Amino acid sequence: MxxxxxxxxxxxxxxxxxxxxxxxxxxxxxxxxxxxxxxxxxxxxxxxxxxxxxxxxxxxxxxxxxxxxxxxxxxxxxVSGGEPSPEENSTQDGLYTVTEQPLRTEDILAKVLDRNHGASLVFVGTTREMTGSEHTSALYYEAYIPMALSKFEEIGREVKERWQARCAISHRIGLVGVQEASVVIAVSSPHRAVCYEASRFAIEELKRMVPIWKKDIGESSQSWKGADPASRDNWPAPPADSH
Structure with a gap:
Protein backbone atom coordinates (compact mmCIF):
# COMPACT_ATOMS: atom_id res chain seq x y z
CA MET A 1 0.00 0.00 0.00
CA VAL A 79 -0.97 24.38 15.10
CA SER A 80 0.12 27.94 15.93
CA GLY A 81 -2.87 29.49 16.06
CA GLY A 82 1.62 24.04 3.41
CA GLU A 83 3.29 25.57 1.11
CA PRO A 84 2.94 29.26 0.26
CA SER A 85 1.42 30.21 -3.06
CA PRO A 86 1.62 33.55 -4.85
CA GLU A 87 -2.02 33.15 -5.75
CA GLU A 88 -4.99 33.89 -3.52
CA ASN A 89 -6.88 30.83 -2.33
CA SER A 90 -10.54 31.42 -1.49
CA THR A 91 -13.77 29.55 -0.98
CA GLN A 92 -16.31 29.88 -3.77
CA ASP A 93 -18.35 32.51 -1.91
CA GLY A 94 -15.22 34.61 -1.24
CA LEU A 95 -15.80 34.78 2.52
CA TYR A 96 -12.72 32.77 3.46
CA THR A 97 -9.27 33.40 2.06
CA VAL A 98 -5.64 32.36 2.48
CA THR A 99 -3.30 34.71 0.64
CA GLU A 100 0.22 36.09 0.39
CA GLN A 101 -1.19 39.56 -0.31
CA PRO A 102 -1.60 42.26 2.38
CA LEU A 103 -5.00 42.14 4.06
CA ARG A 104 -7.41 45.04 3.50
CA THR A 105 -9.75 45.26 6.50
CA GLU A 106 -12.33 47.40 4.72
CA ASP A 107 -12.68 44.84 1.91
CA ILE A 108 -13.13 41.97 4.37
CA LEU A 109 -15.67 43.92 6.43
CA ALA A 110 -17.65 44.69 3.27
CA LYS A 111 -18.22 40.94 2.78
CA VAL A 112 -20.37 40.67 5.94
CA LEU A 113 -22.27 43.98 6.07
CA ASP A 114 -26.02 43.53 6.05
CA ARG A 115 -28.71 46.21 6.03
CA ASN A 116 -30.53 44.31 8.79
CA HIS A 117 -27.46 44.08 11.03
CA GLY A 118 -26.82 46.89 13.47
CA ALA A 119 -23.41 45.77 14.69
CA SER A 120 -20.15 44.82 13.01
CA LEU A 121 -16.68 44.08 14.32
CA VAL A 122 -13.28 43.54 12.75
CA PHE A 123 -10.61 41.59 14.62
CA VAL A 124 -7.09 42.18 13.31
CA GLY A 125 -4.15 40.06 14.45
CA THR A 126 -0.78 41.72 13.85
CA THR A 127 2.88 40.80 14.27
CA ARG A 128 4.28 42.20 17.51
CA GLU A 129 7.92 43.08 17.90
CA MET A 130 8.49 41.99 21.51
CA THR A 131 7.29 38.88 23.33
CA GLY A 132 8.71 39.26 26.81
CA SER A 133 12.41 39.75 26.17
CA GLU A 134 12.31 38.05 22.76
CA HIS A 135 12.62 40.28 19.69
CA THR A 136 10.72 39.39 16.50
CA SER A 137 11.72 40.80 13.12
CA ALA A 138 8.90 39.07 11.19
CA LEU A 139 6.67 36.00 11.19
CA TYR A 140 6.55 33.43 8.43
CA TYR A 141 3.26 31.56 7.99
CA GLU A 142 2.49 28.24 6.34
CA ALA A 143 -0.93 26.65 5.88
CA TYR A 144 -2.46 23.41 4.72
CA ILE A 145 -4.60 25.58 2.48
CA PRO A 146 -7.49 23.27 1.45
CA MET A 147 -8.06 22.11 5.02
CA ALA A 148 -7.65 25.63 6.44
CA LEU A 149 -10.37 26.92 4.11
CA SER A 150 -12.61 24.01 5.10
CA LYS A 151 -12.13 24.81 8.79
CA PHE A 152 -12.85 28.51 8.17
CA GLU A 153 -16.15 27.45 6.61
CA GLU A 154 -16.93 25.28 9.66
CA ILE A 155 -16.34 28.27 11.93
CA GLY A 156 -18.53 30.46 9.74
CA ARG A 157 -21.37 27.92 9.77
CA GLU A 158 -21.30 27.70 13.55
CA VAL A 159 -21.25 31.49 13.86
CA LYS A 160 -24.34 31.63 11.68
CA GLU A 161 -26.15 28.82 13.50
CA ARG A 162 -25.39 29.99 17.05
CA TRP A 163 -25.63 33.75 16.65
CA GLN A 164 -27.38 34.37 13.31
CA ALA A 165 -24.26 36.38 12.42
CA ARG A 166 -22.20 36.65 9.26
CA CYS A 167 -18.47 35.93 9.28
CA ALA A 168 -15.51 36.38 6.90
CA ILE A 169 -11.94 35.27 7.59
CA SER A 170 -8.71 36.07 5.73
CA HIS A 171 -5.25 34.83 6.74
CA ARG A 172 -1.83 35.67 5.38
CA ILE A 173 0.84 33.16 4.48
CA GLY A 174 4.47 33.89 3.76
CA LEU A 175 6.43 36.68 5.44
CA VAL A 176 4.46 39.08 7.64
CA GLY A 177 6.40 42.04 9.07
CA VAL A 178 6.03 43.80 12.40
CA GLN A 179 2.70 45.67 12.71
CA GLU A 180 1.37 43.96 9.57
CA ALA A 181 -1.90 42.03 9.76
CA SER A 182 -1.69 38.24 9.67
CA VAL A 183 -5.40 37.56 10.17
CA VAL A 184 -8.60 39.56 9.80
CA ILE A 185 -11.98 38.31 11.01
CA ALA A 186 -15.08 40.37 10.23
CA VAL A 187 -18.44 39.65 11.88
CA SER A 188 -21.82 41.35 11.59
CA SER A 189 -25.01 40.67 13.53
CA PRO A 190 -28.27 42.35 14.51
CA HIS A 191 -26.98 43.34 17.98
CA ARG A 192 -23.61 44.25 19.50
CA ALA A 193 -23.49 41.69 22.36
CA VAL A 194 -23.94 38.84 19.90
CA CYS A 195 -21.32 40.37 17.62
CA TYR A 196 -18.71 40.38 20.41
CA GLU A 197 -19.45 36.76 21.30
CA ALA A 198 -19.30 35.54 17.71
CA SER A 199 -16.07 37.40 16.98
CA ARG A 200 -14.37 35.98 20.08
CA PHE A 201 -15.53 32.49 19.19
CA ALA A 202 -14.20 32.77 15.64
CA ILE A 203 -10.64 33.76 16.59
CA GLU A 204 -10.44 31.21 19.42
CA GLU A 205 -11.60 28.40 17.14
CA LEU A 206 -9.17 29.49 14.42
CA LYS A 207 -6.26 29.36 16.87
CA ARG A 208 -7.44 26.00 18.20
CA MET A 209 -8.02 23.91 15.10
CA VAL A 210 -7.02 25.52 11.80
CA PRO A 211 -3.80 24.03 10.31
CA ILE A 212 -1.72 27.21 10.09
CA TRP A 213 1.80 27.48 11.48
CA LYS A 214 4.14 30.38 12.09
CA LYS A 215 7.91 30.67 12.26
CA ASP A 216 9.23 33.43 14.52
CA ILE A 217 12.16 35.13 12.79
CA GLY A 218 14.37 36.92 15.33
CA GLU A 219 17.62 38.81 15.14
CA SER A 220 19.75 35.70 15.57
CA SER A 221 17.43 32.68 15.40
CA GLN A 222 14.29 31.23 13.85
CA SER A 223 11.82 28.80 15.39
CA TRP A 224 8.41 27.35 14.62
CA LYS A 225 5.76 28.35 17.14
CA GLY A 226 2.81 26.11 17.88
CA ALA A 227 0.77 24.62 20.65
CA ASP A 228 2.69 23.08 23.53
CA PRO A 229 3.73 19.64 22.23
CA ALA A 230 3.45 18.20 25.74
CA SER A 231 -0.27 18.94 25.95
CA ARG A 232 -2.94 17.21 23.88
CA ASP A 233 -5.42 19.78 25.26
CA ASN A 234 -4.31 22.11 22.46
CA TRP A 235 -5.78 19.82 19.83
CA PRO A 236 -9.33 19.84 18.54
CA ALA A 237 -11.41 16.93 19.70
CA PRO A 238 -11.43 14.15 17.11
CA PRO A 239 -14.74 13.53 15.34
CA ALA A 240 -17.11 11.14 17.07
CA ASP A 241 -17.12 7.57 15.83
CA SER A 242 -19.99 7.21 13.42
CA HIS A 243 -20.30 3.46 13.96
Whole structure:
Protein backbone atom coordinates (compact mmCIF):
# COMPACT_ATOMS: atom_id res chain seq x y z
CA MET A 1 0.00 0.00 0.00
CA UNK A 2 1.47 3.34 -1.06
CA UNK A 3 0.46 6.58 0.69
CA UNK A 4 1.36 10.12 -0.26
CA UNK A 5 1.63 12.11 2.98
CA UNK A 6 1.86 15.90 3.20
CA UNK A 7 4.09 17.44 5.89
CA UNK A 8 4.24 20.97 7.26
CA UNK A 9 6.25 23.46 9.32
CA UNK A 10 9.00 22.07 11.59
CA UNK A 11 8.08 18.48 10.81
CA UNK A 12 8.74 19.02 7.10
CA UNK A 13 12.06 20.66 7.96
CA UNK A 14 13.24 17.77 10.13
CA UNK A 15 12.30 15.12 7.55
CA UNK A 16 13.53 17.30 4.68
CA UNK A 17 10.45 17.14 2.48
CA UNK A 18 6.89 18.46 2.27
CA UNK A 19 5.64 15.20 0.75
CA UNK A 20 6.42 11.60 1.65
CA UNK A 21 5.68 8.62 -0.56
CA UNK A 22 5.41 6.00 2.15
CA UNK A 23 5.01 2.25 1.66
CA UNK A 24 2.88 0.33 4.16
CA UNK A 25 3.86 -3.33 3.99
CA UNK A 26 0.83 -4.71 5.86
CA UNK A 27 -2.37 -2.86 5.00
CA UNK A 28 -4.89 -1.81 6.14
CA UNK A 29 -3.34 0.83 8.37
CA UNK A 30 -4.93 3.06 11.00
CA UNK A 31 -3.92 6.65 11.72
CA UNK A 32 -2.25 5.59 14.97
CA UNK A 33 -0.36 2.74 13.32
CA UNK A 34 0.79 5.05 10.52
CA UNK A 35 2.37 7.35 13.10
CA UNK A 36 4.17 4.37 14.66
CA UNK A 37 5.53 3.30 11.28
CA UNK A 38 6.64 6.83 10.42
CA UNK A 39 8.36 7.23 13.80
CA UNK A 40 10.29 3.99 13.21
CA UNK A 41 11.30 5.11 9.71
CA UNK A 42 12.22 8.67 10.76
CA UNK A 43 13.51 8.43 14.36
CA UNK A 44 14.90 11.96 14.18
CA UNK A 45 11.32 13.21 13.81
CA UNK A 46 9.68 10.74 16.22
CA UNK A 47 9.05 13.36 18.90
CA UNK A 48 7.19 15.64 16.50
CA UNK A 49 5.31 12.76 14.90
CA UNK A 50 4.10 11.62 18.32
CA UNK A 51 2.39 14.96 19.04
CA UNK A 52 1.03 15.37 15.51
CA UNK A 53 -2.40 14.40 14.27
CA UNK A 54 -3.28 12.62 11.07
CA UNK A 55 -5.71 14.28 8.70
CA UNK A 56 -7.55 12.10 6.19
CA UNK A 57 -9.31 13.87 3.34
CA UNK A 58 -8.92 17.21 5.17
CA UNK A 59 -10.48 16.08 8.45
CA UNK A 60 -8.74 15.25 11.71
CA UNK A 61 -8.74 11.48 12.13
CA UNK A 62 -8.93 9.52 15.42
CA UNK A 63 -6.08 7.08 15.85
CA UNK A 64 -8.32 4.08 15.08
CA UNK A 65 -9.35 5.50 11.69
CA UNK A 66 -8.55 3.11 8.84
CA UNK A 67 -6.88 4.99 5.97
CA UNK A 68 -7.97 4.05 2.43
CA UNK A 69 -5.14 3.99 -0.10
CA UNK A 70 -6.74 6.69 -2.25
CA UNK A 71 -7.07 9.20 0.62
CA UNK A 72 -5.47 12.60 0.88
CA UNK A 73 -3.29 12.18 3.97
CA UNK A 74 -1.48 14.85 5.97
CA UNK A 75 0.48 14.81 9.21
CA UNK A 76 -0.47 17.92 11.18
CA UNK A 77 1.93 19.16 13.88
CA UNK A 78 0.45 21.26 16.70
CA VAL A 79 -0.97 24.38 15.10
CA SER A 80 0.12 27.94 15.93
CA GLY A 81 -2.87 29.49 16.06
CA GLY A 82 1.62 24.04 3.41
CA GLU A 83 3.29 25.57 1.11
CA PRO A 84 2.94 29.26 0.26
CA SER A 85 1.42 30.21 -3.06
CA PRO A 86 1.62 33.55 -4.85
CA GLU A 87 -2.02 33.15 -5.75
CA GLU A 88 -4.99 33.89 -3.52
CA ASN A 89 -6.88 30.83 -2.33
CA SER A 90 -10.54 31.42 -1.49
CA THR A 91 -13.77 29.55 -0.98
CA GLN A 92 -16.31 29.88 -3.77
CA ASP A 93 -18.35 32.51 -1.91
CA GLY A 94 -15.22 34.61 -1.24
CA LEU A 95 -15.80 34.78 2.52
CA TYR A 96 -12.72 32.77 3.46
CA THR A 97 -9.27 33.40 2.06
CA VAL A 98 -5.64 32.36 2.48
CA THR A 99 -3.30 34.71 0.64
CA GLU A 100 0.22 36.09 0.39
CA GLN A 101 -1.19 39.56 -0.31
CA PRO A 102 -1.60 42.26 2.38
CA LEU A 103 -5.00 42.14 4.06
CA ARG A 104 -7.41 45.04 3.50
CA THR A 105 -9.75 45.26 6.50
CA GLU A 106 -12.33 47.40 4.72
CA ASP A 107 -12.68 44.84 1.91
CA ILE A 108 -13.13 41.97 4.37
CA LEU A 109 -15.67 43.92 6.43
CA ALA A 110 -17.65 44.69 3.27
CA LYS A 111 -18.22 40.94 2.78
CA VAL A 112 -20.37 40.67 5.94
CA LEU A 113 -22.27 43.98 6.07
CA ASP A 114 -26.02 43.53 6.05
CA ARG A 115 -28.71 46.21 6.03
CA ASN A 116 -30.53 44.31 8.79
CA HIS A 117 -27.46 44.08 11.03
CA GLY A 118 -26.82 46.89 13.47
CA ALA A 119 -23.41 45.77 14.69
CA SER A 120 -20.15 44.82 13.01
CA LEU A 121 -16.68 44.08 14.32
CA VAL A 122 -13.28 43.54 12.75
CA PHE A 123 -10.61 41.59 14.62
CA VAL A 124 -7.09 42.18 13.31
CA GLY A 125 -4.15 40.06 14.45
CA THR A 126 -0.78 41.72 13.85
CA THR A 127 2.88 40.80 14.27
CA ARG A 128 4.28 42.20 17.51
CA GLU A 129 7.92 43.08 17.90
CA MET A 130 8.49 41.99 21.51
CA THR A 131 7.29 38.88 23.33
CA GLY A 132 8.71 39.26 26.81
CA SER A 133 12.41 39.75 26.17
CA GLU A 134 12.31 38.05 22.76
CA HIS A 135 12.62 40.28 19.69
CA THR A 136 10.72 39.39 16.50
CA SER A 137 11.72 40.80 13.12
CA ALA A 138 8.90 39.07 11.19
CA LEU A 139 6.67 36.00 11.19
CA TYR A 140 6.55 33.43 8.43
CA TYR A 141 3.26 31.56 7.99
CA GLU A 142 2.49 28.24 6.34
CA ALA A 143 -0.93 26.65 5.88
CA TYR A 144 -2.46 23.41 4.72
CA ILE A 145 -4.60 25.58 2.48
CA PRO A 146 -7.49 23.27 1.45
CA MET A 147 -8.06 22.11 5.02
CA ALA A 148 -7.65 25.63 6.44
CA LEU A 149 -10.37 26.92 4.11
CA SER A 150 -12.61 24.01 5.10
CA LYS A 151 -12.13 24.81 8.79
CA PHE A 152 -12.85 28.51 8.17
CA GLU A 153 -16.15 27.45 6.61
CA GLU A 154 -16.93 25.28 9.66
CA ILE A 155 -16.34 28.27 11.93
CA GLY A 156 -18.53 30.46 9.74
CA ARG A 157 -21.37 27.92 9.77
CA GLU A 158 -21.30 27.70 13.55
CA VAL A 159 -21.25 31.49 13.86
CA LYS A 160 -24.34 31.63 11.68
CA GLU A 161 -26.15 28.82 13.50
CA ARG A 162 -25.39 29.99 17.05
CA TRP A 163 -25.63 33.75 16.65
CA GLN A 164 -27.38 34.37 13.31
CA ALA A 165 -24.26 36.38 12.42
CA ARG A 166 -22.20 36.65 9.26
CA CYS A 167 -18.47 35.93 9.28
CA ALA A 168 -15.51 36.38 6.90
CA ILE A 169 -11.94 35.27 7.59
CA SER A 170 -8.71 36.07 5.73
CA HIS A 171 -5.25 34.83 6.74
CA ARG A 172 -1.83 35.67 5.38
CA ILE A 173 0.84 33.16 4.48
CA GLY A 174 4.47 33.89 3.76
CA LEU A 175 6.43 36.68 5.44
CA VAL A 176 4.46 39.08 7.64
CA GLY A 177 6.40 42.04 9.07
CA VAL A 178 6.03 43.80 12.40
CA GLN A 179 2.70 45.67 12.71
CA GLU A 180 1.37 43.96 9.57
CA ALA A 181 -1.90 42.03 9.76
CA SER A 182 -1.69 38.24 9.67
CA VAL A 183 -5.40 37.56 10.17
CA VAL A 184 -8.60 39.56 9.80
CA ILE A 185 -11.98 38.31 11.01
CA ALA A 186 -15.08 40.37 10.23
CA VAL A 187 -18.44 39.65 11.88
CA SER A 188 -21.82 41.35 11.59
CA SER A 189 -25.01 40.67 13.53
CA PRO A 190 -28.27 42.35 14.51
CA HIS A 191 -26.98 43.34 17.98
CA ARG A 192 -23.61 44.25 19.50
CA ALA A 193 -23.49 41.69 22.36
CA VAL A 194 -23.94 38.84 19.90
CA CYS A 195 -21.32 40.37 17.62
CA TYR A 196 -18.71 40.38 20.41
CA GLU A 197 -19.45 36.76 21.30
CA ALA A 198 -19.30 35.54 17.71
CA SER A 199 -16.07 37.40 16.98
CA ARG A 200 -14.37 35.98 20.08
CA PHE A 201 -15.53 32.49 19.19
CA ALA A 202 -14.20 32.77 15.64
CA ILE A 203 -10.64 33.76 16.59
CA GLU A 204 -10.44 31.21 19.42
CA GLU A 205 -11.60 28.40 17.14
CA LEU A 206 -9.17 29.49 14.42
CA LYS A 207 -6.26 29.36 16.87
CA ARG A 208 -7.44 26.00 18.20
CA MET A 209 -8.02 23.91 15.10
CA VAL A 210 -7.02 25.52 11.80
CA PRO A 211 -3.80 24.03 10.31
CA ILE A 212 -1.72 27.21 10.09
CA TRP A 213 1.80 27.48 11.48
CA LYS A 214 4.14 30.38 12.09
CA LYS A 215 7.91 30.67 12.26
CA ASP A 216 9.23 33.43 14.52
CA ILE A 217 12.16 35.13 12.79
CA GLY A 218 14.37 36.92 15.33
CA GLU A 219 17.62 38.81 15.14
CA SER A 220 19.75 35.70 15.57
CA SER A 221 17.43 32.68 15.40
CA GLN A 222 14.29 31.23 13.85
CA SER A 223 11.82 28.80 15.39
CA TRP A 224 8.41 27.35 14.62
CA LYS A 225 5.76 28.35 17.14
CA GLY A 226 2.81 26.11 17.88
CA ALA A 227 0.77 24.62 20.65
CA ASP A 228 2.69 23.08 23.53
CA PRO A 229 3.73 19.64 22.23
CA ALA A 230 3.45 18.20 25.74
CA SER A 231 -0.27 18.94 25.95
CA ARG A 232 -2.94 17.21 23.88
CA ASP A 233 -5.42 19.78 25.26
CA ASN A 234 -4.31 22.11 22.46
CA TRP A 235 -5.78 19.82 19.83
CA PRO A 236 -9.33 19.84 18.54
CA ALA A 237 -11.41 16.93 19.70
CA PRO A 238 -11.43 14.15 17.11
CA PRO A 239 -14.74 13.53 15.34
CA ALA A 240 -17.11 11.14 17.07
CA ASP A 241 -17.12 7.57 15.83
CA SER A 242 -19.99 7.21 13.42
CA HIS A 243 -20.30 3.46 13.96
Missing amino acids: QLSIRLFAGLAEVIGSQTLNFHVAEPPVTAGRLKELLSASYPEAAGQIAVSMVAVDREYAPEDTVIPESSEVALIPP
